[in-house]
Amino acid sequence: MSSLQATNRLKQISQILDPELSSTGILPLTKFSLEARPDHPYKICVLGGGSWGTTITKIIAENCLARPRLFRHHVQMYVYEEKINGENLTDIINTRRENVKYLPGVKLPRNIVANPDILKTVEGADLIVFNFPHQHLTSILKQLKGHVPHTTRGISCLKGLEVNKDGCKLLSSHISDELGIVCGALSGANLAPEIAKEKWSETTIAYKLPEDYRGPGKDIDEVILKAVFHRPYFHVNIIQDVAGVSVAGALKNVVALAVGFVEGLGWGDNAKSAIMRVGLLEIVKFSETFFPESVSETFTKESAGVADLITTCLGGRNVKVGKYMAETGADAHEAERALLNGQSSQGIVTITEVHELLSNVGKLHEYPLFAATYKITFGSESIENLPNLLSKV
Template sequence: MSEKAAVLVAGSWGTALASVLADKGLDVAIWTRNEAQRDEINTLHRNERFLPGVELGPNLRATTDMGEAVEGAKAVVIVAPSSAVREVAKSLKAYYRKDMLVVHATKGFEIESMKRVSTVIAEELGCEEGRIVVLSGPSHAEEVVKRYPTTVVVASLEDDQAAAAQDLFMNPYFRVYTNRDLVGVELAGALKNIIALGAGMSDGLGYGDNAKAALLTRGLAEITRIGVEMGANPLTFAGLAGIGDLVVTATSRHSRNWRAGFMLGEGKPLQEVLGSMGMVVEGIRTTKAAHAISEKFQVQMPIAAQLYHVLFEGLDPRTAVEALMGRDRKTEMEAMSLETWETWHT
């Protein structure tokens, strides 16, 4: 009998990761609240709303019963929107075992508490945060399900947990590296969505490649600055979870964050943008969290701050760009604190 893995929930990225596990020969149960989606996956082997035109493997089945999904699973992969992670983890608690590998691939924060997703999951499961693994990196679901070469990173505070997740997912088209910097990998995956929104907005305004290159470069500096302040290794932001994921999310039409930003740049109001997406745009929620986090840690995040004003205070995107371009003169390295550079070089 094949080993079993469970994936919670059946969005685009959850379905893509379930497909990776199914290709490894695992018996994969994917949990959804939607009965029509369950029936479509089980009878037609498709998930048309999230991954149109893709045929899923026969050893991937769906259920609306979380207990059925998780029973006997050696690993559980949580891929819920950040707004639903605590509720999903709370429901999982009844079936959680200490020998169960728990991986999450959600890129965001809990807005109310400003907590990272791994912290939220650990709280609800009643386990140490070191038992949680985060999977992140440059990886469009639309390409993963087509078995295009993809490389990601898994991070945990415990080496054996990261190694177990690496073994779980790695196959000929899905390469997995390990990293001990759970905080950095998690923050990089969440915060790059803000910069991807800004990149899409820049494209929607018609500002060209020069502006977008500058936005990505300075955006990465912002992400690194707040990440180091929160305990991350700055080198993580130069890796797959950092610059790798930033590039793929900020330059591709597969990216819902880029698409949302593009429509905002074209002048569409936020509610119209959200209504047309049909899926969660994590960068919008993350911008709100980052604004609060930057104030809490007293770290400047000018790009995130301007996006916050556009999204939640009605600032015109062109005015936001003018505000960024008109900031006081600085040296390029002035944006990094002395403590950051000392950390980098020790």
């Protein structure tokens, strides 16, 4: 389905859902659009109540309010329960309409329901959005296994890779394998605090229609996904390259960690650009090597590619962690604890996994930036030696 076709179909669906549009004759009803009428409002839920998880839930909840015949009113958001000044975080979110720990100062729509019970959250869901630190994925999938019908669809906002002795797989593929559902990926130049304040940005969703696709109005497809996620301030482009979007989203955090190292030493923008150049080369090489089905254009044309890399290297949490390590001499986990308010630096987790994979397959020497970032992160190499380690790239 082309972008133009998707846009036209979204307009047709919008007209079905808003009777006032039909009376104007602006978008005449067609046989195709009538067939697209959903046979039931789709239930969307989100797993994850951090800053990005809460922001994505806000976006979805706004669209559920705007399209009541297409989506169920309430959006369940699974939140790992914790106490804030003696109160449950879920109770605070549901009563004050604010995630005071992870997204303070942002008012949330009233149709968001923070739920500490993951099985109740996903019950009856047509689409599950996975949005939490990826190191928790295995335990969450164990809880969900056997409780999610195969007709449910998924979108992974997770950043990372699943590495084992046999190689690595995409987190969306890991979700599909464990739960028996089709799962796409969402990634882009998306800093949660900016999007939560409704500052304009773009994102990329990668999704392939499943073999058991039940047809328009009966299943999640590209048009429904655009209706779920697209907002005036959050523009969505949908492609099919799940591998490219996922790899770019995972490895940009490693590069950002290295950018933080050189920023912490005060080396300036030229040095940061050098890191980003080498980082982009290694991201593309990694994707071509381990996921040959990926599309090279994803890394240059999509928000999930070089745009996300630049944004993450300009101000994400991984840069902050790397900078703090360089400035203070703290180790990686000390920096996380000092800076991230209980959240994690995905760059630290991902570089550990990438180093394990490249070591297992004997290719570590082909990725000098990734190798150097691992050594610096865990104290076996100095940041000052980074230019020498990259001199032949």
